[in-house]
Amino acid sequence: MEDQIRQEFLSNNFTLEDDDTAEKCAAMCSSLGMEPEEFVSKWELFYLNLQMDGVKVLKADLDGFKQFLEKERREFFRKKQTGLHFYTKDDVDMLLDDKQETEWEEKPLPQTPSKEKVTPESYVDPTELTPPPFTLKNRGFSLHTPADVALKPSDTPFARRVNKFAVQFTFNDHLSLESSGEAASNTDSDDILKRLKPVRRCEIDVLGTGPESGTRYMFDQIENRFGAVDKRLQNFAKVLEERLHRKVDDHVAHASQEKVVVVGRVCCEGEGHLNDNSVLLEGSVEHSNGQRVRLDLRNIPKFSFFPGQVIGVEGQNPSGFCLMATRIFDSIPLPSVSLLEDEEPPAKRRTSNQESKTPESPQLTRIVAAAGPFTTNDNLAYEPLVELFAYAKKVRPNLLILMGPYVDSEHPQIKQGTVNKSFSHIFQEEIRMRVEEYCEEMGDGCRVVLVPSHRDAHHDLIFPQPPFDAHDFEDPNHQITLLTNPGILKINEVTAGFCTTDILRHLSSEEVSRVPQGASSDRMTRLASHLLAQRSFYPLFPPAQSVPLDLTLAPGSLDLPSSPDILLLSSNLAPFVKVLSLPRDIQPVDDENDIREKAGKVRCVCINPGYAARGMSGGTFTEICFSGGDSSSGLEPLHKRLQVRVIRV
Incomplete structure (x- = not known):
């Protein structure tokens, strides 16, 4: 038996550690009544599920392999028992349907009296009396590979993390906004009062043009690339002529x-x-x-x-x-919708502000924004996403922004193909269902924005990228907004731009700069300012090797229609909040003090929320709060009345 097992392992490119390992394998094979071929086949499955390294069968791993075989055998015998019904995926999909669940709750369970004669019409199959394992309110189950079935939530490195929801740093921490006090509230009475108060619905408008769902791509020809680059040169020259008057x-x-x-x-x-x-x-x-x-x-x-x-x-x-x-x-930014400084004289501005002043205080807009990946590298349990929704349900923001990737093509299990579901099923079960449940629980006032990423394994692998298909979501109250990548939204009176392609990291690896001796320069601010200066979400060309750039779609998709007030750029770099300040008019670049005195500014708050999951632990997300509308309404510029908190997951 030992020789047969050795030979079978060798034929499958495995080697045994020593003779004791071969003896133990033979004993396990005999006790379980398995042939060497079946035994080695089960070991290969166990090896792939645990993503083990090396091809040597170690004696220390045989105890875990034995438990795996025994559990598999118990499941096999359970399924052979009569009178029991084991639910498959099709049964679960049926039970998750609202109509089926309503019928189950309203229809009483049929009972057959013991003394009455049982007729074919009154006979009820006992398997139909088994209660369903899932209900509509508890359908947020997670997808796990066989290696994760025995994994308890408390056993994961993410569950053992420290500093949960700790604030890493705060931009404009001197502002005493309502969000800070509410987020810190932990009493049950305050939670109940907040839940009774409906969430105020914010107005959202999609600005700019982008690829529509179902857009055809992979037709990017060399002449199209050349034409798109040359058109940028012509547009820049035209604007420069207007500014220089020559x-x-x-x-x-x-x-x-x-x-x-x-x-x-x-x-x-x-x-x-x-x-x-x-x-x-x-x-x-x-x-x-x-x-x-x-x-x-x-x-x-x-x-x-x-x-x-x-x-x-x-x-x-x-x-x-x-x-x-x-x-x-090198910088001719577009005018901003709401962050341009008011050019009116101070006296006139005060008069107009007093006339437009109303007794009502400016309303607060609270946004929670997070960028994927939303699950750790060691499993597909999406624990960071669960914690993120728990925080959002407690804080109750007006808007929840989720930026991809959702099904990350760089995840180890996705890359190695060890998952037992399709990528679309992972997105439906882990993302879509949780988003719909969140909208249902929070009420009609809450809004959710989903921005895809070219790293999403279930979506179009192209940049710029169309939004997700609206038909895949159940959104009767129009609470879910599906945005392109990149895209621009108008949230109440504030415009916000989004891009999930890591342009900051790509620029940081390609940039060359010179700073005068003794002068200081913030590199992150300088990199992010290139997007406004070049009027593009992705001005780098040629692009990074990982970016599937299609310049046929670029002219209407990558160009900035205006300088946004808030720019959300998900990046692998450290999270930050920076105020980008660019002169509106062309001025000498060797004296920045003259620029501040002679020219107005285009200001934008650039935010990198970081990744929700980093390795096997949690990452960061942001909470954004601002009051009122744009600066034209008499309030201070947005960067002075906006508070951003970077929080650990």
Whole structure:
């Protein structure tokens, strides 16, 4: 028996640790009445479920393997017993249906009197009397692989985490908003009072254009990519002409002793990363026939470049091969809807504010925002998502924003294919059902926004990305908003932009910058400001290798229609809250103090909520609170009356 087991393990690319291991395997095989082929086949299943490393069968793992076999055998014998009904997935789907559940609750259980004669019409199958294991209110079951069946919630590293819902840091912590007190309340009476008070419904409008559900892709041709890049150059040149009040039509590679102003995109001379000496400028087809020229930056004290960035350059090109820059125009942001500074004189502004003042205090808008992945790497139990919904039910925000990925293609079990359900079933059972239950429990006033990610294994693998299909959701009260990736929403009077592609990390690996000696520069603020300066959610080109960019869909999807008030960018980088401040008009870049005095500002609050799950532990999410509407209503600018808290899951 031992030789047969050794040979069978070898034929399946496994080796035994020693002779004692082979002897124990033979004893287990005999006691369970199994053939060596079946025994090794069960070991391979056990090996895959536990995601074990190596191909050596260790003696220490045989005890767990024995428990696995015994449990499987007990289940087999239970199913052979008569009079018992074991529910399958089809039965569970039927029981989850509202109509079926109503019939079960209203229809009394039939009973057969013992002294009456049983007729074929009155006979009732005993299996039909078995109560259902699930009800509509308790349908939030989780999908587990066979390796997770015996896993208790208290045994996971996530369950043993510390500092649950601890606030990591607060932006504008000096503001005493109502949310801070309510979130800290733990008494039962306060919870009951909050639940009795309905959630105020906020107004949500989808701005901008994006791919619709069912959009065809994978037709991105080379000429389409070239045309999309060249169109960005033309648009930038047109805006620069309006700001400078002069023509910007010079050839980037023509020799000239006089100063010229040209527009082009930043390129790298080689295949590596950008540096001070490898920056090339590629002109447009209209003015430069797409030619490139080396960019000399020795006279530029401060800059920040990345591949694909569209810039204007003022300088001289004596030889035609090297453009010596004296001035860079790299930022022409769009005006913001509600964060532009009021240009009216102070006296006039005070008068208008007094006339529009109402006795009612500004209403508070509370938003809870989190970005996926929503489950830890060691299982698919979605414990962080469960905790996130528990927090939202306690705090009762006006809006809950969930940014993908939901079924993360980078999850170990998804990548290795060890799950026993399709990716769509995982999304339906773990995400959709929980979202619908949350909306049902919180009432008609609560709203939920779902933003997909190109890492979602069940959704279209393309960027920009269409929203989820609305037919997959039960939303009779129109509480669920399905947004594109990227997308822009208007929440009451505040605009918010969303992007789940990690543009910040991609820019950080490609950027080259220079800061004057002794000057300070916030790198995260600088990276996020590129999106507003370039008027694009993803200005990097060529994109990162992991991004399936389709430039055929880009002109109407990646472009910013206006500078948003709040910019939510999910990133693997550390969570942060930054106020982006860009001059509205073109000013000399070597004196920022003059900019602050002479030009107004376009301000945007950029937030990276972090990931809800990191490794085998919890990550972070954010709670955003602000009062009133836009600055035109007489209130302070949003960045002064907005509070953001970064909280651990």
